[in-house]
Amino acid sequence: xxxxxxxxxxxxxxxxxxxxxxxxxxxxxxxxxxxxxxxxxxxxxxxxxxxxxxxxxxxxxxxxxxxxxxxxxxxxxxxxxxxxxxxxxxxxxxxxxxxxxxxxxxxxxxxxxxxxxxxxxxxxxxxxxxxxxxxxxxxxxxxxxxxxxxxxxxxxxxxxxxxxxxxxxxxxxxxxxxxxxxxxxxxxxxxxxxxxxxxxxxxxxxxxxxxxxxxxxxxxxxxxxxxxxxxxxxxxxxxxxxxxxxxxxxxxxxxxxxxxxxxxxxxxxxxxxxxxxxxxxxxxxxxxxxxxxxxxxxxxxxxxxxxxxxxxxxxxxxxxxxxxxxxxxxxxxxxxxxxxxxxxxxxxxxxxxxxxxxxxxxxxxxxxxxxxxxxxxxxxxxxxxxxxxxxxxxxxxxxxxxxxxxxxxxxxxxxxxxxxxxxxxxxxxxxxx
Numbered sequence: 001x002x003x004x005x006x007x008x009x010x011x012x013x014x015x016x017x018x019x020x021x022x023x024x025x026x027x028x029x030x031x032x033x034x035x036x037x038x039x040x041x042x043x044x045x046x047x048x049x050x051x052x053x054x055x056x057x058x059x060x061x062x063x064x065x066x067x068x069x070x071x072x073x074x075x076x077x078x079x080x081x082x083x084x085x086x087x088x089x090x091x092x093x094x095x096x097x098x099x100x101x102x103x104x105x106x107x108x109x110x111x112x113x114x115x116x117x118x119x120x121x122x123x124x125x126x127x128x129x130x131x132x133x134x135x136x137x138x139x140x141x142x143x144x145x146x147x148x149x150x151x152x153x154x155x156x157x158x159x160x161x162x163x164x165x166x167x168x169x170x171x172x173x174x175x176x177x178x179x180x181x182x183x184x185x186x187x188x189x190x191x192x193x194x195x196x197x198x199x200x201x202x203x204x205x206x207x208x209x210x211x212x213x214x215x216x217x218x219x220x221x222x223x224x225x226x227x228x229x230x231x232x233x234x235x236x237x238x239x240x241x242x243x244x245x246x247x248x249x250x251x252x253x254x255x256x257x258x259x260x261x262x263x264x265x266x267x268x269x270x271x272x273x274x275x276x277x278x279x280x281x282x283x284x285x286x287x288x289x290x291x292x293x294x295x296x297x298x299x300x301x302x303x304x305x306x307x308x309x310x311x312x313x314x315x316x317x318x319x320x321x322x323x324x325x326x327x328x329x330x331x332x333x334x335x336x337x338x339x340x341x342x343x344x345x346x347x348x349x350x351x352x353x354x355x356x357x358x359x360x361x362x363x364x365x366x367x368x369x370x371x372x373x374x375x376x377x378x379x380x381x382x383x384x385x386x387x388x389x390x391x392x393x394x395x396x397x398x399x400x401x402x403x404x405x406x407x408x409x410x411x412x413x414x415x416x417x418x419x420x421x422x423x424x425x426x427x428x429x430x431x432x433x
Contacts, residue, residue: 002148003049009145012042045145050082056090056137058152060122067163067249067261070101070123075135075152077116085111087140090118093133097160097248099123125248127162127260129306131155161302162264163249165411197221232278232291233270234326234355235263235301238336238343239283239308244364258362259335260305262409266333267301279304280324282336282343288324328354333415337363338406339388344395351402358418359399359406 019035022028054077062071075090092105101121109118122132137150197210200220208222237259244254253261267277271293279289279301289301326332332355336343350357396406405418 002053003051003141003146004148006140006144006147009042009045012038012045012145016042041143042145045141045143048084048142049146050084050139050141050148052082053148054082054085054088054137054139054150056135056150056152058135058156060132060156060158063157064159064161065124066161067124067127070099070121071158073120073122073132073135073156075118075120075137077111077137077139084141085139086142086144087111088116088118089138089140090120090135091138092120092122092135095130095133097124097126097128097130098132098158099125122158124158124160125250126246126257127160127306129157129159131157159303159306162261162305164265164268165261196224198224232276232327232330233266234278234280234291234330234332235266236280236282236324236332236334236336237263237305237308238334238340238362239281240340240342241337243337243339244367252366253364255337255362255364255367256308258364258409260308262335262360262362262414264302264305265411268298271295271298277301278330281308282346283308326350326353326355330355332357334359335362335409337361338396339363339392344399347399347404348402351404357404358415359396359404360414361406361408363408365408 016035016039019031020039023030023032023035057076057078059074059076060071061074062069065071073092077088087108087110089108090106092100094100094105099122101123105120107118107120109116118137120135124130132155134151134155137152138147139150140147197213198221200209200214200222204222208224210221210223213221239256239259242254242256245252246254246257263279267279270277274293276291276293277289277297278291281288281304289297289304292300332350334343334347334357336359338344338359338361347357347359399406407414407418
């Protein structure tokens with residue numbers, strides 16, 4: 001694009017021509033008095049019209065954020081800008097789930113000696129991978145006679161990770177396996193939690209000798225500990241559908257919002273305790289994270305949750321069982337509104353395979369009123385939805401009969417009671433028939 005005359009320049013030329021024509025044809029010197037200044041401004045603007053097209057460089061202070069965090073979108077015009085450019089105005093197209101400062105996402109800056117910098121604050125309100133559209137930058141010449149629009153080369157993308165709510169759970173984990181976690185086992189071994197003091201036996205390490213007790217008893221004693229154990233925690237996120245309205249971090253949460261944020265919080269908790277965490281996404285055939293541990297593994301899980309999409313391809317029960325095989329000693333946490341028969345059937349399959357399964361209900365508490373507001377037929381839809389909720393309650397009762405507890409997500413302490421019960425059941429002796 002080249003420099004184009006503004007509406008003000010066109011009006012100045014037209015009005016000056018009309019007034020000067022009236023002054024000449026009708027011999028009206030007063031018309032010339034009004035027309036000459038406008039003609040002078042039009043000629044001035046034309047004479048000092050810029051010749052070069054300015055360049056715009058854009059950058060973000062941070063392209064990875066958590067929900068509720070903000071960054072600065074910077075637009076920079078280099079020092080080589082034409083000296084006849086008087087004003088630069090930048091307008092950033094407004095995008096859903098972004099909050100801008102200023103709210104209009106537009107800012108103006110006069111051109112002086114040196115480069116021009118324009119900054120717009122951007123705050124992300126919901127998890128996901130989104131792009132900030134290219135801003136429209138308008139440069140205006142002296143006296144506002146000519147202008148040109150400049151756009152940056154490529155849009156910038158922002159990755160918003162789900163906000164990890166403060167989640168804590170009891171240390172009781174059913175059937176721990178391994179020797180690297182922080183959960184105490186039911187047998188002595190290498191660990192950090194004190195089990196007692198006992199006499200020295202052949203094979204005990206010298207660094208375990210308790211010298212104060214040995215000096216008092218005149219016999220060697222060692223300090224014994226409980227072995228630290230870990231377990232595989234499988235987090236299954238139901239992304240095959242979204243129930244409710246999502247208003248971002250500052251408003252109401254849909255079932256998918258609750259599931260994604262809860263999965264991030266649970267994964268962080270168990271990875272911090274040294275357990276191995278695996279992520280299964282039921283809305284995709286190939287998406288998921290294998291079992292692993294450590295901070296790098298948490299980042300892999302968060303990056304995968306960013307791509308959770310309600311428009312993902314739904315899998316049937318056979319596909320879920322074939323593509324997502326789970327070990328029999330794993331702790332499986334299912335985050336779902338528990339409305340799809342496929343998920344309920346897969347939960348039953350996991351129970352029969354010997355897994356400890358806990359269903360976390362992510363259905364929003366105000367979903368009934370939301371459905372009523374969105375209904376087109378206010379007479380039949382609420383009744384149909386109540387019938388569906390009754391069917392759902394029947395399905396949850398059947399899961400309870402199979403030993404699958406169902407708890408609504410409430411942040412910290414959500415799983416304490418059910419984990420204690422599961423650990424108590426797994427510790428009980430088994431009777432073989």
